[in-house]
Amino acid sequence: MHWNWQQPDWPDFTYDPAALREAEDRFLKGAGVVVGAMTHLAPQDREQLTIAMIAQEAVDSSAIEGEVLDRASVQSSVARHLGIKADTRRANAAEAGAAELMADLYRTYAEPLSEAMLLRWHAMLMNGRRDLHEIGSYRSHADPMQIVSGALHAPKVHFEAPPSAQVPGEMDRLIAWFNETAPAGQVRKGALVRAGLVHLWFETIHPFEDGNGRIGRALAEKALAQSLDAPAITALAETIQRRRKAYYEELHRASRSNAVDAWLAWFADTALAAQARSRDHVAFLIAKTRLFDRLRGAINERQEKALLRMFAQGPDGFDGGLSAANYRTITGALSATATRDLAELVALGALRREGELRYTRYYLALGDLAS
Numbered sequence: 001m002h003w004n005w006q007q008p009d010w011p012d013f014t015y016d017p018a019a020l021r022e023a024e025d026r027f028l029k030g031a032g033v034v035v036g037a038m039t040h041l042a043p044q045d046r047e048q049l050t051i052a053m054i055a056q057e058a059v060d061s062s063a064i065e066g067e068v069l070d071r072a073s074v075q076s077s078v079a080r081h082l083g084i085k086a087d088t089r090r091a092n093a094a095e096a097g098a099a100e101l102m103a104d105l106y107r108t109y110a111e112p113l114s115e116a117m118l119l120r121w122h123a124m125l126m127n128g129r130r131d132l133h134e135i136g137s138y139r140s141h142a143d144p145m146q147i148v149s150g151a152l153h154a155p156k157v158h159f160e161a162p163p164s165a166q167v168p169g170e171m172d173r174l175i176a177w178f179n180e181t182a183p184a185g186q187v188r189k190g191a192l193v194r195a196g197l198v199h200l201w202f203e204t205i206h207p208f209e210d211g212n213g214r215i216g217r218a219l220a221e222k223a224l225a226q227s228l229d230a231p232a233i234t235a236l237a238e239t240i241q242r243r244r245k246a247y248y249e250e251l252h253r254a255s256r257s258n259a260v261d262a263w264l265a266w267f268a269d270t271a272l273a274a275q276a277r278s279r280d281h282v283a284f285l286i287a288k289t290r291l292f293d294r295l296r297g298a299i300n301e302r303q304e305k306a307l308l309r310m311f312a313q314g315p316d317g318f319d320g321g322l323s324a325a326n327y328r329t330i331t332g333a334l335s336a337t338a339t340r341d342l343a344e345l346v347a348l349g350a351l352r353r354e355g356e357l358r359y360t361r362y363y364l365a366l367g368d369l370a371s
Helices: 017-038 043-064 071-081 093-107 115-125 164-180 191-205 212-228 236-242 244-254 261-295 301-312 324-331 335-347
Strands: 146-149 156-160 351-354 361-364
Touching: 017 191, 017 212, 017 261, 043 071, 043 093, 043 212, 043 236, 043 261, 071 093, 093 115, 093 212, 115 164, 115 212, 164 191, 191 212, 191 244, 191 261, 212 236, 236 244, 236 261, 244 261, 261 301, 301 324, 301 335, 301 361, 324 335, 335 351, 335 361
Parallel strands: none
Antiparallel strands: 146 156, 351 361
16 A cells, blocks of 8 residues: 555645635635724733634644643633733643643744744643653654554554654655745745645654644644734634544545645635634624623623623533523522523523523524624
């Protein structure tokens, strides 16, 4: 079996640029919409959104690899790395490392890619690990670098990366290409093409013992940010996490050939969905600001606390909606008080009610507040 890196045309990926032209145009226009929507936010809200989305990307990128991080801890750590006042919540080593990498990506998006940057990211991400031979350096072990599943006595090999001895040369070529194809480079590439190719190329080389997926996705975000000339707030990892099975299937399919039209089409669709998700986050925060402005002086502390808790769940809200029991847990209100409070919030247009009796659930009534 021959993998893509074993083909004679490696790494001369082939694809039809015309097939992605519409997606590239939509991405650039969508970026303008997101930037325009951000101008409606107060500076403090923009800061809050930036920290929340950076942290969410760190959490979701780790979740793709099966590692669960506490979002609040990561968010607090991101804020501190960006020099923003945060609570004293302590992050564990993995949370602190993921936060540091994403904060560094945010700060240095415009800088050329370098081996030193990648090794720095790896050292950050592998913070506290004791089970790896090499941290902050490329892998050098003689054993094949394989992605496998199944029983130990009969493993199924999904992919095998180039031998460790080839990694430094392969990475030099990738880094040079990335910088040459930057917006100010000699061989410019479209935002989605460049981000999709660098991610696939990096995952193929698999230069580290661990952390390749997370660093590869950070590279894709760096490419998108450079194309927009702004720190990207794109929910790429969040969207990939929602499409995790398809993501691995497409990567596996793309590892067989250097004709990458299918991979780039999938990646472009995912990046556009991620951008739309980012737009939803901005609109959600705008709606939150406008709703609380409208309700100022009209709601009590319990109602405000419950609404804030609902907004903290993000655009998707509570799974299945807010129940009266949820409200009592959040606020400590008695049953009759909770019923009255919720009815008032519905009357004020802050919540909409669905269902009856014990099946009654409440949802944020945002309507056109974000428009």
